[in-house]
Amino acid sequence: MKTKGTHNYYVYILTNKIKTVLYTGVTNNLETRIYQHRYPLPFSKAFTTKYKCFYLVFYEQYNDVETAIKREKQIKGLSRAKKDKMISDFNPDWKFLNNDI
Template sequence: MKTLGTHNYYVYIMTNKIKTVLYTGVTNDLKSRLYWHQHPEAIDRSFTSKFKYFYLIYFEHFDDIETAIRREKQIKGWTREKKETLITEFNSDWKFLNEEIE
């Protein structure tokens, strides 16, 4: 069991190459999750493969899974416009952030 405060949870938003699809998720290992989004054939042959959302454009860090899940659900309930505002405030150029995650 990890000591309180040492947990890492991430709410993230992925997009496709032309930035028409937004996918919001939650994970405890962002680097690993990025790998699986980029290699969907290993786990999911439908949604990820169909829409090709391989590019990280937004993420938030949390120490508590319940808080992260609440935030994920909140963002998923937003309009596209509100999600775009959130992304732009965090990443004004909508730069793909995959290579910045260690």
């Protein structure tokens, strides 16, 4: 078992193919979580399934789960314009980063 504070947690934003919908989440395994969004269980009614949000455009890494959750909530509370700017600052071309992780 890892010592507290030695884990990796990720706050991430996914979008759909035409970049009109954003989804913000938190996970301790970004690669697996994106795969789960891309290939959901049959008959899933999840937001990301409904809106086909499985393209990674933004992420941040944290060592503490509480900090990651706090950041996720902060991002969820931002306006769309502020989220767009944050993504553009991190990923100016809004390139899909799924294969880069």
